[in-house]
Amino acid sequence: MTIDLRLDPRETPLLIDFYHLTMAASFHEHGLNDTACFAMWVRRLPQSRGFLVAAGVERFLETLEEFRFDEEALDYFDSLKLFKPDFLHFLSGLRFTGEVRAMREGTIFFAEEPVLEVRGPLIEAQFLETLALNQVGMGTLIASKAARCYAAARGRRLVDFGLRRSQGADAGLIAARSSYVAGFDGSASVLAGKRYNIPLFGTMAHSFIMVHDAERDAYANFARTFPNLSTLLVDTYDTLRGVENAVAVARELEPQGIHIQAVRLDSGDLLDLSRKTRRILDDRGLHKVSIFASGNLDEHKIDALLRAGAPIDGFGVGSAMVTSNDLPALDAVYKLVEYRGEPRLKVSTDKATLPGSKQVFRGMDASDRFLGDMIGLSEESVHSVAQSFTPSSARVEPLLATQMRDGRRVLPRPSLTDARQTFLESWAKLEERFKGLQRPDVYPVRYSGALKAALIEQRVRVQKRQA
Amino acid sequence: MTIDLRLDPRETPLLIDFYHLTMAASFHEHGLNDTACFAMWVRRLPQSRGFLVAAGVERFLETLEEFRFDEEALDYFDSLKLFKPDFLHFLSGLRFTGEVRAMREGTIFFAEEPVLEVRGPLIEAQFLETLALNQVGMGTLIASKAARCYAAARGRRLVDFGLRRSQGADAGLIAARSSYVAGFDGSASVLAGKRYNIPLFGTMAHSFIMVHDAERDAYANFARTFPNLSTLLVDTYDTLRGVENAVAVARELEPQGIHIQAVRLDSGDLLDLSRKTRRILDDRGLHKVSIFASGNLDEHKIDALLRAGAPIDGFGVGSAMVTSNDLPALDAVYKLVEYRGEPRLKVSTDKATLPGSKQVFRGMDASDRFLGDMIGLSEESVHSVAQSFTPSSARVEPLLATQMRDGRRVLPRPSLTDARQTFLESWAKLEERFKGLQRPDVYPVRYSGALKAALIEQRVRVQKRQA
Numbered sequence: 001m002t003i004d005l006r007l008d009p010r011e012t013p014l015l016i017d018f019y020h021l022t023m024a025a026s027f028h029e030h031g032l033n034d035t036a037c038f039a040m041w042v043r044r045l046p047q048s049r050g051f052l053v054a055a056g057v058e059r060f061l062e063t064l065e066e067f068r069f070d071e072e073a074l075d076y077f078d079s080l081k082l083f084k085p086d087f088l089h090f091l092s093g094l095r096f097t098g099e100v101r102a103m104r105e106g107t108i109f110f111a112e113e114p115v116l117e118v119r120g121p122l123i124e125a126q127f128l129e130t131l132a133l134n135q136v137g138m139g140t141l142i143a144s145k146a147a148r149c150y151a152a153a154r155g156r157r158l159v160d161f162g163l164r165r166s167q168g169a170d171a172g173l174i175a176a177r178s179s180y181v182a183g184f185d186g187s188a189s190v191l192a193g194k195r196y197n198i199p200l201f202g203t204m205a206h207s208f209i210m211v212h213d214a215e216r217d218a219y220a221n222f223a224r225t226f227p228n229l230s231t232l233l234v235d236t237y238d239t240l241r242g243v244e245n246a247v248a249v250a251r252e253l254e255p256q257g258i259h260i261q262a263v264r265l266d267s268g269d270l271l272d273l274s275r276k277t278r279r280i281l282d283d284r285g286l287h288k289v290s291i292f293a294s295g296n297l298d299e300h301k302i303d304a305l306l307r308a309g310a311p312i313d314g315f316g317v318g319s320a321m322v323t324s325n326d327l328p329a330l331d332a333v334y335k336l337v338e339y340r341g342e343p344r345l346k347v348s349t350d351k352a353t354l355p356g357s358k359q360v361f362r363g364m365d366a367s368d369r370f371l372g373d374m375i376g377l378s379e380e381s382v383h384s385v386a387q388s389f390t391p392s393s394a395r396v397e398p399l400l401a402t403q404m405r406d407g408r409r410v411l412p413r414p415s416l417t418d419a420r421q422t423f424l425e426s427w428a429k430l431e432e433r434f435k436g437l438q439r440p441d442v443y444p445v446r447y448s449g450a451l452k453a454a455l456i457e458q459r460v461r462v463q464k465r466q467a
Numbered sequence: 468m469t470i471d472l473r474l475d476p477r478e479t480p481l482l483i484d485f486y487h488l489t490m491a492a493s494f495h496e497h498g499l500n501d502t503a504c505f506a507m508w509v510r511r512l513p514q515s516r517g518f519l520v521a522a523g524v525e526r527f528l529e530t531l532e533e534f535r536f537d538e539e540a541l542d543y544f545d546s547l548k549l550f551k552p553d554f555l556h557f558l559s560g561l562r563f564t565g566e567v568r569a570m571r572e573g574t575i576f577f578a579e580e581p582v583l584e585v586r587g588p589l590i591e592a593q594f595l596e597t598l599a600l601n602q603v604g605m606g607t608l609i610a611s612k613a614a615r616c617y618a619a620a621r622g623r624r625l626v627d628f629g630l631r632r633s634q635g636a637d638a639g640l641i642a643a644r645s646s647y648v649a650g651f652d653g654s655a656s657v658l659a660g661k662r663y664n665i666p667l668f669g670t671m672a673h674s675f676i677m678v679h680d681a682e683r684d685a686y687a688n689f690a691r692t693f694p695n696l697s698t699l700l701v702d703t704y705d706t707l708r709g710v711e712n713a714v715a716v717a718r719e720l721e722p723q724g725i726h727i728q729a730v731r732l733d734s735g736d737l738l739d740l741s742r743k744t745r746r747i748l749d750d751r752g753l754h755k756v757s758i759f760a761s762g763n764l765d766e767h768k769i770d771a772l773l774r775a776g777a778p779i780d781g782f783g784v785g786s787a788m789v790t791s792n793d794l795p796a797l798d799a800v801y802k803l804v805e806y807r808g809e810p811r812l813k814v815s816t817d818k819a820t821l822p823g824s825k826q827v828f829r830g831m832d833a834s835d836r837f838l839g840d841m842i843g844l845s846e847e848s849v850h851s852v853a854q855s856f857t858p859s860s861a862r863v864e865p866l867l868a869t870q871m872r873d874g875r876r877v878l879p880r881p882s883l884t885d886a887r888q889t890f891l892e893s894w895a896k897l898e899e900r901f902k903g904l905q906r907p908d909v910y911p912v913r914y915s916g917a918l919k920a921a922l923i924e925q926r927v928r929v930q931k932r933q934a
Binding site for chain 2: 007011012016018019020022023025026027030032038073082122126129130133135138161163164165166167168169170171172173174189191193194195204205206207208210211212213214215221224225226236238239241242245267268322328329332334335336339344345347348351464466
């Protein structure tokens with residue numbers, strides 16, 4: 001029995017909750033396995049958050065194609081002494097044969113809007129709850145946080161520095177991938193670079209300085225090894241003296257064709273230090289040497305620094321982004337919305353759901369700016385919904401597309417660059433007032449008339465289910 | 468190129484930052500690869516947090532034994548067009564040949580205390596920074612949070628319900644494992660159950676109720692499939708009516724030898740609902756049916772419910788525990804403390820380090836209660852340090868033990884049950900005042916005289932490194 005951090009391919013389908021197994025056993029015993037539709041959405045966002053960015057969908061879909069319980073998994077289930085041979089046999093043949101409709105990665109969306117829907121035999125579809133929430137939830141959580149940093153950075157370079165503070169190995173990969181989708185320029189994570197072809201960035205650690213007897217020797221050694229890639233860390237001892245040392249080394253090596261690219265500030269008052277650093281660099285004619293900053297940064301600190309005019313050219317963002325520290329979990333759910341062709345809903349206090357399979361319709365004006373969204377039923381047409389938008393010239397786009405049918409992909413897999421492009425294009429179309437870091441305006445999301453009617457009808461039906 | 472959530476065994480060594488590669492290239496070029504010692508510790512904790520629980524050490528050690536860059540990794544490095552063939556050749560032969568001293572999993576420890584130290588050739592040892600912080604950081608983060616829930620639950624059953632809200636697949640496994648170490652009774656995660664032999668618990672989802680035409684049918688179906696394992700979820704529609712339905716089903720099935728184990732409340736005012744539920748159950752003679760609660764719980768809510776006398780017998784804890792929501796990342800570092808036998812330190816603003824390889828000495832009184840800790844140098848003996856404790860009868864125990872030497876394990880691998888035992892024993896020895904959820908007393912951690920002397924001596928030496 002390994003305890004390690006690697007996930008065997010055969011382990012992926014075991015990312016389920018125990019109740020999925022027990023419910024499946026009961027469904028199986030009682031012949032309940034008709035077509036069900038489950039939808040995943042985020043119930044609500046804190047006031048500080050204005051939007052979400054879809055990510056993690058590709059990771060989820062990739063897993064579905066190979067969903068099966070192998071011999072070892074079945075032996076484990078059997079060892080629990082709870083399941084009948086007939087059910088275990090059923091599980092051994094279980095594959096995902098259903099349909100998935102989902103938003104494209106990089107799509108900007110909002111609370112209550114389904115980001116994906118799974119339709120298929122009840123037992124298959126219910127098994128995907130945890131995987132969908134875990135993967136699409138985390139992907140979306142981080143892309144949404146990273147987009148806030150992107151807003152704050154106003155075009156400055158942004159690098160994911162967070163692998164060390166990520167919540168595990170998978171989280172580090174997700175953070176690199178999601179932040180790249182949401183406008184980051186690259187990552188320090190080597191595995192993310194290799195796997196996803198994300199540009200790698202890095203500077204040096206304090207230990208690099210500390211193994212040398214003198215700070216200047218460390219700078220010179222590094223610059224000689226990488227004549228065009230040196231970002232020198234200046235805060236191991238006294239920061240401004242570190243900058244002076246970097247300047248001395250830069251000037252000494254310049255005649256040899258060795259150029260320092262940047263200095264990195266990693267502690268202290270970044271506004272004050274960046275100004276003083278810029279002055280020192282400029283005074284010595286090192287106008288091309290840029291300033292890179294890091295050290296417990298988040299979107300608010302980046303925003304404050306740039307508002308105050310800090311001459312910082314790039315930011316490394318770690319913990320805050322990779323853990324989405326102000327909102328470390330999304331209030332996301334994966335709920336049954338239809339069974340045997342009939343809409344279903346739950347009415348628990350504060351946790352009520354919207355019934356039926358849905359579509360999200362986005363209205364755009366003549367210059368492609370987002371006007372607002374309408375959540376409707378999936379059978380509603382773009383044409384019928386378009387009438388509800390003002391102006392009447394609004395163009396309406398459905399956000400959910402069929403990604404899998406009969407358990408197979410039907411759309412070409414988008415590349416990570418495609419997803420990034422989707423985000424950047426959406427971002428340009430979303431008004432600034434919805435992007436604020438503190439209390440952004442609430443983006444208008446309405447229910448269609450047909451959805452409202454279904455909601456009322458189902459609320460009445462619920463009464464009799466508890467009779 | 469896969470994007471998926473599984474980690475290939477060959478990918479684990481790539482959980483490094485880009486700067487580890489560039490620094491290694493420069494160290495290699497300049498012949499800097501003498502023995503270095505790196506230590507990992509948590510710099511500080513917020514006032515609300517009184518202690519830490521070590522976890523993740525076994526996952527880290529397991530990875531080290533197989534550390535190597537394979538052909539595919541080397542090809543990737545080569546493709547970056549930054550590294551010389553000589554360096555890539557060096558990397559192809561790189562293995563971990565050093566020593567690791569670490570605390571046992573389940574050990575309670577405090578800020579500033581090294582939880583592990585790695586000693587070996589500089590390049591090997593620096594490559595492990597990100598892996599150590601990622602794995603031991605996350606393991607410890609969650610075990611520390613889970614222990615707070617354990618304190619709050621006062622012996623009630625605690626189950627990890629968090630896989631769906633974990634930050635990725637690896638985080639879910641870590642959360643199940645770490646919370647089990649820190650006193651949880653089990654997890655809902657099937658993979659954690661299979662891998663780590665953690666007891667599995669589960670109830671049913673709202674969807675189980677919703678596919679049935681009547682709530683009572685759902686209860687009866689589930690109870691028939693699992694005559695001794697039914698926890699019925701009562702809040703899909705109206706909670707107290709759900710309880711009435713559960714009671715009706717329980718009484719109807721009792722003559723057939725089918726027993727309902729518990730009802731689960733998952734929303735609403737849990738104090739009020741649990742009291743009313745208990746009353747309904749008791750009124751109908753169902754004294755043995757217990758009440759299980761869930762729904763955005765954390766240590767504070769559990770504490771408040773039990774202080775108010777809520778008759779709840781067990782709790783499912785998800786997001787708050789698995790993401791450590793009030794502290795989603797530890798302020799942990801992995802820093803060079805010694806090179807070529809000489810202590811090293813960093814003096815950056817707010818980020819200064821303690822020089823030298825260390826040991827953590829814990830004083831215990833006659834009844835084994837923790838008296839306080841002393842951080843000393845690793846060469847100090849228990850005997851010499853013991854004199855600094857009051858009373859003089861104090862027993863002193865070193866917390867760091869050599870786990871690996873020459874790249875091989877030298878201590879038997881503890882089982883997860885051993886780690887849990889270590890935690891439970893430590894927990895009993897830590898006074899209540901250090902365990903508070905709000906502003907616990909600060910546990911006394913001092914520096915030894917030898918460490919203080921080293922600190923002063925090194926501060927003086929730092930001056931000349933920036934000359």
